[in-house]
Amino acid sequence: MAELFAAVDVIRAKRDGKRLTDSQIDWVIDAYTRGAVADEQMSALAMAIFLNGMEPTETARWTRAMVESGERLSLSVDRPTVDKHSTGGVGDKITLPLAPLVAACGAAVPQLSGRGLGHTGGTLDKLESIPGWRAQLSTAEISEQLRKVGAVVCAATEGLAPADRKLYALRDVTGTVEAIPLIASSIMSKKIAEGAGALVLDVKFGSGAFMKSADDARRLAEALVGIGVEHGLKVSALLTDMSVPLGRAVGNALEVAESVDVLRGGGPADVVELTVALAREMLSLAGISADPAAVLASGEAYDTWSRMIAAQGGDPEAELPRASHVHVVEAPADGVLATLDAYAVGVAGWRLGAGRARKEDPVQAGAGVLCLAKPGDEVRKGEPLLELHTDTPDAVPAALKDLEGGFSVADSAPVRESLVLDVIRG
Structure with missing residues (x-):
């Protein structure tokens, strides 16, 4: 491009609050x-966007230019x-x-996933705890x-x-x-x-999410859905609560084991609830009339x-890795978590x-x-509340410090609303 x-x-x-033209956007991304x-x-342009924002059509054009920077x-x-x-x-x-469930219902699920950074886990890290599993696949x-099979979960190809x-790495170090x-x-x-024909977004809010407030999550969801519509994609977004960990397992092999429990018809109620809710929305967009709850219960x-x-x-039958050291955190009092x-x-x-810092x-x-107990569960003083699993026992004191104030026991627990706050459709 000239x-x-x-x-x-x-x-x-952009510093002066103007809308970037389509030509300016195409040129600067290329x-x-x-x-x-x-x-x-x-970096300067990203900060100007952070401070002054973009109109919806401007964001859609920026997205199109990023798509066109590589292959489809x-x-x-x-x-x-x-x-x-x-x-x-x-x-x-x-x-x-979710991916195998929706595939078992008749859709094809191409799930290109990422790795964890900071306190949020990464799907590829979890699956790599399964002996022999590989993340890198070719397009073919x-x-x-x-x-x-109907489902694939893998890393994005290099040309995508x-x-x-480039911009993701830059934003991480420039406060944008x-x-x-x-x-x-x-x-x-x-x-x-x-290249998928439809997309369902799970936009989370709460202390464990990137967006702390439901209002911020809603703004992001509306922006995501708007871009999808501009690009002819069938798209919807669920706003979901991330103030409490999902399920009882947090960590790579621990989460794989819990996921297998769900696929075998068990597992924590909140994980099952959100899996089925997202599956229903995905199947609706794909035009498939199947009951994911029944398919999940069937073992398919x-x-x-x-x-x-x-x-x-x-x-899939191999024993998953276990940490060499387990530290138990006990309930500080009788009552309800x-x-x-x-x-x-x-x-x-x-x-x-x-997780990782870099x-x-x-x-x-x-x-x-x-998490051996979740909010609403009765607990007894001295009984196990959390298990900390690690191969580096020296890390336990810092983890315990991070957990200070992170849980409380009282006479009762607040009633928790549904995991799904709202659905935004294009």
């Missing part, structure tokens, strides 16, 4: 991807394709039971697995939205991560390039899970080795936190 603009002119336009716009210039997957399958994206949380293992392997990969237009375009550029989803794991080199803060539990799990850091497959 050098049509000077980067500083694009920066000044030039940044090629290295013709420097990191410091894109061509998924040649004979089933309707539908994907799910979560904005991340603590104990959020929903992709693991993705299509073949979708045809044979390279502009987003929270800019809703940049969050929305980052998520949607990868999902649009992925577990069979699909086993084939999905085996197709990527994993052994009134609160259990998702953020505190997530940070404790990160300290124990379940993308290149390793994770411990067996590390994490088991």
Whole structure:
């Protein structure tokens, strides 16, 4: 593309609160991807976007330019394709039971997932705790697995939205991560390039989520759905509560084991509730009339899970890694567990080795936190409340400090609202 603009002119336009033109957006994304716009210039533009925002059509064009910076997957399958994206949380293992469940109902689920950073877990880290399982697949392997199994969970291919990969890393070190237009375009550029026909978004709010308030989550959800509609995608978003960890397991192998329990017809009620709610929305967008709750109870989803794991080199029957050290946190008093803060539990799990501070850091497959009680459960003083799992016992004191004030015992617990606050449809 010819050098049509000077980067500083694009920066000044957004600094002064103007709408960037389509040509300016196309040029700056292309030039940044090629290295013709420097990191410091894109940093200034990202901050200007953070401070002044973008109009919906402007954000949609920014997203389109990021999609066009790389390749699009061509998924040649004979089933309707539908994907799910979560904005991340603590104990959020929903992709693991959800992808095989929706596939067992008749859809094709191409789930390109990521790794954890900070207190939120990553789907690929969880699945890599299964012996032999591999995350990197070629486009041909993705299509073949979708045809044979109906579901694939893997890493994004290198050629998918390279502009987003560069900008994502830059936002992380420039204080611009929270800019809703940049969050929305980052998520949607990868999902649009992925090529699924429909998308359901799980936009979380609460202490363990990226968006702390329901209002902020709603604004993000509306931006995401708006971009999807602009690009001809069938899309909807669920606003879901992330003030308490999802399920009882927080950590990689711990969450895989809990997901398998769900697929076998058991598991915690909140994990089952959200899995079924998201499955219903995905199947609705895909035009499939099936009852995911009945399919989950039948065991068909577990069979699909086993084939999905085996197709990527994993052994679905293998014993999962266990941490070498377990520290028990006891209930401080008799009563009812009134609160259990998702953020505190997530940070404790990160300290124990379940997460990473930098993308290149390793994770411990067996590390994490088991929540032996959830808000509303009766507890007795001295009985086990939490288990801290780790291969590095020296990390336990810091994890215990993170948990200070993260739970409380009282005479009663507040009544918790439904996990799903609202559904926003395009």
